[in-house]
Each structure stands twice: as structure tokens, then as C-alpha cells.
Amino acid sequence: MSLRLLSWLLLLLDLFRHEVPGAQADPVTLPSAASSLVWGPGLETNVVLPARFFYVQAADSSGRNLTTSPGEKTFEVKMVAPVEEFTRIWIQVLDRHDGSFLVRYRMYATYTDLHIHVLLKDKHVAKSPFILKGPVYHEGCDCPQPSGSVWEAHMHCPQSFPQIDRDLAIYSSVDPDLNAQEIPQRFGQRQSLCHYTIKDNRVYVQTFGEHVGFRIFMDAILLSLSRKVQLPDMEFFVNLGDWPLEKRKPTERMHPIFSWCGSNNTRDIVMPTYDLTESVLETMGRVSLDMMSVQANTGPPWPEKNATAFWRGRDSRQERLELVKLSRAQPDAIDAAFTNFFFFKHDEGLYGPLVKHVSFFDFFKYKYQINIDGTVAAYRLPYLLAGDSVVLKQDSGYYEHFYTELRPWEHYIPVRADLGDLLEKIQWARDHDEEAKKIALAGQQFARNHLMGSSIFCYYYKLFQEYAKLQVTEPKVREGMEHVEQPSDDLFPCSCHRTRAKDEL
Template sequence: MWWKKNKVQEPPRELLNISTKSGQIASVENYNSFQTRAESSLKQVLDAIKLGIPQHEIKLSLHTGDFPTEQLIKGNFYYCCDKKEDLDFVFPDFIFDHWQQAGIPEFNKTVTEIKEAAEKKYIHSRMLWIGNTQTHPNRNKIIEYSEQHPDIIEAYNTYVDQAVSGKKDIPYISLIDHAKYKYLIDIEGRGYSGRIKMLLFTKRLLFIQDRQWKSYYHFELEPYKHFIPVKNDLSDLMDQIKFVEQQGEDYYNNITQNAYDFAVENLQYEKAVQRIQQLISNL
């Protein structure tokens, strides 16, 4: 086992080891990956291999946790990084396949439904955020803002997977229903954000809080072109909302269309698979 070769005392957490030979899968080892992250990532790798990879033996390790926890070494991949020069280590995340436990049974299907909802006029002229506040203290701040300004911000503290399964008496607002709101905001959790790529399809103005861990495409998003930036501590959130309100409808429509066009061009399952093929081929 690879973890023994690396002299690790215990099996690594959240790790998917894959080796190829003659351009096809030779072996797979999965250690403690959360929910179905390993299965979805493996599916993406298999589809990437179908596009063609080198015939020589290749070994790669995908760390399926929320952020890098080890030194970056060639052949090791993660779902995010914190600086642009490390993008060669970043895989498209498992959600490009599905995240059924969070109400995303199939990425392409969910995106199609979001795009259909995006063509309708929003119903609520407020900002929406819904998520688990236990994953980062900054998420508590959006709840506080919503209590102070309920006419401007609607926010809920919830475990999304439990809401989907009906285990808790809490509101559940699907990603499709996010399009009913004029403004959306993404706030960091334990690590990188898996939903930014889907929110970009909504044609609703997306506010993105500054954070350390970013998906590979995040570095291509431009503030005030694709989204509205917000400081990490959310201290300028109300000012940023006020600023946007003062700019008018054309400003709103221009940014939301830019975000939508970027998502359509770059954030499809097929594009994710192509990126994986390129990363594997470079090993």
C-alpha cells in the first residue's frame, strides 16, 4: 500500500490512489473518503482516460478532503489551492459528477434546471444564504446580518444533507430555488466552496467572500465583472449591497450575464474531464 511506502504510521484520511498502465486503470485504493467523493472522482478519472492518456505507468493520489493538508508534491492532487502558481495540483471536484447527499443527484441535470430557473424573473429582492454555520465562524456573521436587516438578507443555519433527507425541521432551499432571489452570497466553510460553480449559472448577482481556499476556476473570475467581492470578515457586505443598488439594472444584468457566460463556457462536466486528462497526461 502506498501509505506504507511513504512511512506513514496510519492509513491516510480522505485519499484516493489511482495507477494506470498502458493507458488504462491498473489499480485503485480508497482510504476514508467522505460520502461518495472517491466514487465520483474516480468516474471523472475514468472518463478522462477515455479521452486518451500516456501509455507509461502513472501513479496519482487525489486528496479528497476540503483543503490541502500536506506538502504539494507532483502526483498529488487536491480540490483547491490558495495561490495561482499551484493550479497544477488542483483537480475539478467530485460535485462535477454529483453530490446526492446535498440535493445534487447529477451535476449536469442540476445545472440544466438552474439555467431554466435563471430565465425567470427573481421573486425576492433580497440576498439569500443557507448553510451549516458550524463549518466556519464567518458564517455566523451572515445570520447576524439577516437578523439585523431581514428586509435585505435572508439567511438560514442548517445542515443541508439533513434537510434534504427530512431529518430536521428546517427550511430547505434548493440550488434551483436560489434563482428566486435577487442576490446570492457564497461564504467559506471548512475548505473550498463546491457551489460557486453552480451559483454562477443562476443569472443572479453573486457576492463572493474573500477566502484562502479556491477551486481552479476561481482564479479566472474577475471582481466586478463576474461577481461582487466582499471582505473575509464581511465587514463591507452592507456597503457592497448598497453600492450595487446604486448602479442600476444594467450594471446588475451585465455582471450576471458575464458570470453565466463564464459558467457555460468553462464549468461543464466535459470541461472538468478534459482538465483531468491534461493533469494526468502531464505526470
């Protein structure tokens, strides 16, 4: 049979399959507007976030959830405020490629009411339109909820956080007067610190040390939180450096120091990292990497990912040098290289040459992500978990605020601190592909449940609330402190509907 004749026969067979009833290929599963689901905090008036968000789960006409993407443009979201002529809202519908979509929007003004239309081919999805009875406040609106418990209920905050309970358990009481004298004397010359006082929901600060640029992150979260809820009066010190500071034993007089990172050898009170904090505050702003954008950029489906362990970064730890060395010896198992030399410049000839920066989203072309400490904990872990690759996490003495809730072999694959079993763990993952995929998806679900913006705001508020209860003397605005003012919002001011009794006195 000639090649031309064979081609004609195949063409006729294809036409026959599409024309004759009963001879068609399996139909593509289409989502149903009535059966699909819509839910999330962005559909609630009182959940005020820099970028609000909610979810859409595509389902077919029988109510079964789709598990693959029906197409990036499947759902359309429109928002209108009937009372206002214009709405200044930036909306993004992010396809998570698992049958679900994350819708995020950033409001640049406050609206009397907000109508959210979720559409599938011009049909309303689920209970659309969703009507948020106003006022619906934007991020810049200074209108705090006077009751912390009401705010927590609106935000669906958990009753407690294990890390906060653990950090504060070692302090039977906190004396702001004593700390105001002792902490600057002990740490103020060699370290970079901020001394904060929250009084009547206003923020005051004094800085100590030379390198206090990271104060901007703490200022920003305090101002943002105080616009949303009445904070307790409190006084506390924030360590702006990488390394946690309080090394005294519980039997000695310890000082409560708030830090971005904790360690097994210190007693600092841990907050969400400055990186994660900024990504929450600036979502849909100037920061491109955040917990939402990652979810829409997880690379190819699992079977199509490269079965190599991947890492890129700078030379901030000896184990990172060892990893690059191991990668050269085992290139089929590990793809690791430096994008910057800073700490071990004299070794650049041994571990270079440097490679170009890789977009973080391109990390997820690989099944296995290696997470190794930098100067302290590697602050990329939340974003690695949010993807759909499995994380190989180095055992570490450093930790972030959520590590106590992570489980080895459930959310990540553990690797020894010296990386001595890394190749063995990569091989295990290759030999147990379904189990590795299951761990990757569990880690992804953990990030979705615990590391989104609403959770970060809840963590900060619960930390401040519980810490304030320990104070045995009155927090004061002390000499040398400056008032940290709210940013002006001249273009789109809002009128707070709540009475501000303390401000009016």
C-alpha cells in the same frame, strides 16, 4: 359616467384596436426557422459526453436574435438512426429565457448514424437535419481515441489552463518510485488517500486511510475518460478529504498531491471538485443539480427578482454564523438561515431555528447570491454563476480549479473575508442596478463557457497529460493495487471501430 358604460366603452375600444388595420398593438416578435441558429458540440460525432448538448438561438425573419423567451415549446427536437429500428435517446429542450435554448440528450446505445431534426412548427431550423456520421458512441462505450491531440481537437480543448500551469510549475520532475514510498508514510495513516496508476489505459488503485468513500468519484471520471481517449501512463495520489494537504515550501521536498480544492497556504494540484465532476458524469441521471438544469431554472426576469441578498446552508464556518446574525439585524437586506446544524450544535439556540431546505432553483428568485466558504471553498459557486443573479463572493484563501480565471467586479462582486463590507456591497448593487445585472450576466456567460461538461473533461485530460510529462521513472502497477474495471454494458454493447493494438498483444 357609470362603471358599466365605461366597461362597455373599453371593450369596444379593444375590439376596434384588433379589427381596424393600422390600429393594432405592436406585433409579438416571432422566431424564424431559416434565421434561427443551431450550434454546439452535441452536433459532432466525436464529442462523446455522458450528456451531449447543443444550442438553439431564436432569431426573427430579419436575423435579429430574440432576447426573451418565445415560449418553452417553440422548438422541437427529434433524433432518429435510420439503420436501427429503435433509438434509445432521452432528449430535453431547456429554455434559457433569453431567446436561446440548450438541448441536451443522453444516448443509451451506439448508433451507426444519427439524424438530429430541429423543428419550428414542422419547419427545419437552420441547417437541420444535422447528420452525425457514425459510429456515434454512447457514454458506456469503451472505444478510446488513440491520439490525445486528435481527441483534444475534437473536444475543442483550450491549449492550456492557467491553474494547471501554476500548480505544476513548482515541480521540475516527479519520481513515481520515490512518491510510492514517501507519500503513504507521510500521509497514509492520518489522511484518506488513493494511489492510482494508469497503465495501458487501465486504472489501478490502492487506498489508504479509513474514509475512502469519495474514491467513487475519481474512479468514475478516470474510467469515463479512459473510454474516450488513451490516457498517458502515470502514477499519482489523490487526497479524498476536504482540506488540501501539502504545506511544505517550494524550498523543501514537496509531494504532488491531487485535491478537489486548493488554498493559498498549500501546494496541492487542484482538480474540478467531486461535486462538479459527479454532476457532469450523472447529468440526466440521478443528479438533479447540474450546469445545464440550472440554466433553465433561473427564476423570474431581473426586474421581478427580490432585491435581497440570499443564503441558505449549514453551519460549517464561523462567518456563516455571523451572516445569520447580520441577517437578523438587517432582514430587509439579507435573508440568510441555516438548514442544518453540525459543527456548532451548542449554538443552535442562538442561530436557529432551522429552516426548511429551499430548492436551489428558488435561490434565483433573489437578485443577490451570497457565496461563503464552508469547510473549504463553497462548491455551489459554479451553479450560482450559471444563474442570472449576481454573486457576492467572500474573499477566500480557498479556491477551485477555475478561480484564477474569475475577475472581481466583472464576474462577481467581491466581499471581504470577515463580511465587514457585505451590507455596503449589497447597497452598491441596489444603487447600481444595471451594473449589477451586467456583472450577473458576465458571470453566467463565464459558467457557460468554462464549466460545462466538455470543459471538465478537457481539464482532467490536460492535467494528466502535463503531469505525466514530469515523471522521471516508469509508472508501475504496485503490490496492493487492484484493477478498477469498466462497468459492464451487457444490454447495449458497442463494437469499437478503432484497432486496440495493446489489448490484442
